[in-house]
Amino acid sequence: DAGLRASDITEVILVGGQTRMPKVQQAVAEFFGKEPRKDVNPDEAVALGAAIQGGVLAGDVKDVLLLDVTPLSLGIETLGGVFTKIIEKNTTIPTKASQVFSTAEDNQSAVTVHVLQGEREQARFNKSLAKFDLSGIEPAPRGLPQVEVSFDIDANGILHVSAKDKKTNKEQKVEIKAGSGLSDDEIQRMVADAEANRxxxxxxxxxxxxxxxxxxxxxxxxxxxxxxxxxxxxxxxxxxxxxxxxxxxxxxxxxxxxxxxxxxxxxxxxxxxxxxxxxxxxxxxxxxxxxxxxxxxxxx
Missing domain, CATH: 1.20.1270.10 (Substrate Binding Domain Of Dnak; Chain:A; Domain 2)
Incomplete structure (x- = not known):
């Protein structure tokens, strides 16, 4: 996704006790074309990284910038069951993005916002995170009302989604906790599934x-x-x-x-x-x- 080759990686750090196995270290060295670093204890790597991130978020550490990314795209279901992405996968967080949508029927007074996470074009194959309604839209021919849907991911990975009728300023919001998504294994399976069904x-x-x-x-x-x-x-x-x-x-x-x-x-x-x-x-x-x-x- 980053457009890099294995040879472009300057340093490799092993994380987790299983990476102590010689066969794992050999496979890593062969893949990247360089030996992984030996000066970081694999058992302590995650805890050390979490401590540094905690210091950054608390404002105690100012000379280190740790960039987290969204593992999968985030968006909503639109007309025809299509998954419309609002934040693409691997976007660094915190981040904000918004798009303007409209009604599908004449005199439609409410819209349902179905928040999804995944990579498939078909909404039904992605992970459903939340669903909420924005009501009180003034009657008008379809396509005229403007509903702005905004996604905001903060530094803690919490997703805030809002839908606002730009004419009446009526708004509905939902907050999705960072733990509401998918495990690493599920993410990998969804990425592979999207590629296989491209x-x-x-x-x-x-x-x-x-x-x-x-x-x-x-x-x-x-x-x-x-x-x-x-x-x-x-x-x-x-x-x-x-x-x-x-x-x-x-x-x-x-x-x-x-x-x-x-x-x-x-x-x-x-x-x-x-x-x-x-x-x-x-x-x-x-x-x-x-x-x-x-x-x-x-x-x-």
């Missing part, structure tokens, strides 16, 4: 993106039908409704290519709807709705 996760992410894009187009098209439906012929509306139904059916499956093809077909049908609406408003008596047609076209 290709599968890539396909999953692409499928979710195709579904989300299709869902957005369906929502925009239905709004266009509501606004312009009375201005165009039934044959145009029929073609758009047919394309809508085809895309909704495709979205229920896992064929990304089919979803993309039906999305393109709906885009083309939608363009014919806008063209017919614009033509209809150019007829005598159609000036009253002209501004609405122009606005809808520019938004598309």
């Amino acid at each position: 290709e599968e996760d890539k396909k999953f992410h692409e499928l979710v993106q195709a579904r989300n894009q299709a869902d957005g187009l369906i929502h925009a098209t239905r709004s266009a039908i509501t606004e312009h439906g009375s201005k165009v012929g039934g044959d145009v509306i029929g073609k758009v409704e047919s394309a809508l139904a085809d895309l909704e059916t495709a979205m229920k499956g896992d064929d990304k290519g089919q979803i993309e093809a039906k999305t393109k077909a709906l885009e083309e049908a939608g363009q014919s709807l806008y063209a017919a609406a614009a033509a209809g408003e150019q007829q005598p008596g159609g000036n009253a709705g002209g501004a609405h047609a122009s606005s809808a076209s520019s938004d598309d």
Whole structure:
């Protein structure tokens, strides 16, 4: 992760009594291309390091900087079951990061923030740390409300997560203790699992993106039908409704290519709807709705 080679390591310190075994020391020397240091007692290494860190946190030790890192990425579950990372793994702590998200439905008054730890693109394969709701969001079309989700890890490894509606300033917070996560063995297993399933996760992410894009187009098209439906012929509306139904059916499956093809077909049908609406408003008596047609076209 650091982009280093074994030969770039300048010093190797053995930790733990088992590293006294000659075979372990031989394997370490062969891997790094240098002998490990012998002047640090492996049985005392962890205690000495903890004592130094305690001195740093207490302010008694000022000439030593010990950098701890997040062993796995931290983030939240977003639309489609995707794990969206907010703090990447191996980020030095303390650290802060935030991202702005929005609603998935019209007039949605609350959002659920599902905090996760891991490396898989699919949220369900990561470690669930907490889940909380932010309510009181003012009714608005989906995508308009702005909810800022912030992650803050302090020097003690405690994670503070907050979600704030930027319009109303309503906020919810949760604190996750350092011991709420995973053991070293579990971390290694999750990293290996993410690497082994990299290709599968890539396909999953692409499928979710195709579904989300299709869902957005369906929502925009239905709004266009509501606004312009009375201005165009039934044959145009029929073609758009047919394309809508085809895309909704495709979205229920896992064929990304089919979803993309039906999305393109709906885009083309939608363009014919806008063209017919614009033509209809150019007829005598159609000036009253002209501004609405122009606005809808520019938004598309």
